[in-house]
Amino acid sequence: MADFTDDDDALLAELGVEVEAKRTSTRTAEEERVIAAFEEIQRFFETHKRLPRHGEAVDIFERLYAVRLDRIREIEACRSIVEPMDHQGLLGVQPVMTQAHIDDMDDDALLAELGIEAEISEITTLKHVRSVSEKRAAEEIANRERCKDFDQFKPLFDQVQGELKSGVRTTRPFVKDAGFLKAEITAGQFFILGGQTVYVAEVGEPIKAPNGETDARLRAIYSNGTESNILLRSLQRALYKDETGRRITEPTAGPLFADETDDGDLASGKIYVLRSKSDIPLVAQNRDLIHKIGVTGGSVERRVANAKFDATFLLADVEIVATYELFNINRTKLENLIHRVFGAARLDMEIKDRFGKPVVPREWFLVPLFVIDEAVERIRDGSISRYRYRPDQAALVAED
Incomplete structure (x- = not known):
């Protein structure tokens, strides 16, 4: 008889009992x-x-x-x-x-x-x-360090605080999407993030982000005397996520456009954008580009009900392509502002009214709808005063 060892499995095997082989994992x-x-x-x-x-x-x-x-x-x-x-x-x-x-x-x-x-x-x-939270935290903090030349910026922060107290400037929520383009960030703007005022001192050269969007490094100065080279999109993201994050308006914005209604506010009207159904060759050939931009205190539908009898509407029916609700607005000032921004693209055309008298419509512009959207957004954030429409670039361009 074979010698037995102390191994139980070996003994069972000698007795003719089948032993299940131990499984060894081949997984990593x-x-x-x-x-x-x-x-x-x-x-x-x-x-x-x-x-x-x-x-x-x-x-x-x-x-x-x-x-x-x-x-x-x-x-x-x-x-x-x-x-x-x-x-x-x-x-x-x-x-x-x-x-x-x-x-x-x-x-x-x-x-x-x-x-x-x-x-x-x-x-x-x-x-x-690194984990997601580590990456996000590292990016949004962006190696914040002491601002060595803060003395140059402190008067700006003091001035902004004074203008906020006097009502020359106001703060508005940093809105990600309210039917307009993404809220943008440019040099010279002020924001409130995490309870601190942030000044965008510089915007670097555009770079391409992994998701295809354009990004840039900022020199952001904080009211506590620190600064960072945070990415533009990272500052946007931080402002979106901060429930108390705010944009500080430009002094020129004044009471022109309230971003949201407060208790007791009354709707003051609408900006409306129309396309003409006229068969005038110039209009027919550029129908998606030619828009009438106006402001009304009443119903837009009622305003355009008799368009085909009105020379200011090119004696033709129109299509309402966009409207923007206004609160606490001076409609006349707003309309003049819009027409000044798009003045270079005003449609130069004369038609005859029903009585044969020549009429030059003043509210029709050769401008794409997406640029009008951007203009309204810049009215909302108070930056529109720095911009004019450039037909050769089909874009709003900041003036020096």
Whole structure:
């Protein structure tokens, strides 16, 4: 009889008892983490009978599971690892991450949310990356340091504070999207961020951001005597996220346009933008470019109801393409301002009215609608006084 060892498995084998071989894992640590992450998502699905969701109001762990699931679906190396265990069909369901969430996170950030500390090449080639919060914090702080020449800027901060107290300047929310273009940042503007006043002293050369947008380095001076070279888009993002973030208006903005209604405010009218249905060759050939820009205190629909009988409307019906609600506005001053901004693009045309008398319409301009949108936004933020429309560039251009 063969000698026995103290090994139980060996003894059982000598007795003819089949021994199940011990399984040794061939998975890498990273693959095991992907599997563990997917198992957590499966347990969530079993418990709640639904997929994890994104959203500010959602529990942080559910949001983490949602990010992980979307990333596992997207990365083929991860997907192939967990497909054999996907008995609930989670990989076949439409992704739950919205485009807005995807745009807001880069690949390294999404991998970090997945639980992998680096970029995946063949699922085994890894390198260290920072977390999303670390990257954002580092960028938005942007190595803030003491401003050595703060004495040159302090009088500006003192002046702005005095103008805010006297009402020459006001503060308005830094609005990301109110039907207009993105709120822009230019040199010489003041903002309130984190309870401090920020002055944009310089805007560097344009650079191309990874998402395709134009960006630039700023020299931002803070009222506490520090400065930073923060990216323009990072300052925008910080102002959007700060519930108390504000734009400080230019002194010239005055009471022309209130950004929002206060208690007791009354609507004062609308800016309206029209396109003519006239068959005049010049108008017909440039119909998408020729716009009438006016201001009315009443209904725009009533204002244009008899357009085909009115020479100021080119004796033709019109299409209302845009309106902008106004509050606490001096309509005459606003209309004059708009016409001055677009004066170089005024339509030079004479028509005869119903009685045969020559009429030169004054409110028609050869200007694209998106530029009109931008002009209204600049009226809102108080910067319009520095701009004029340049037909050769089809853009609003800041005057020196």
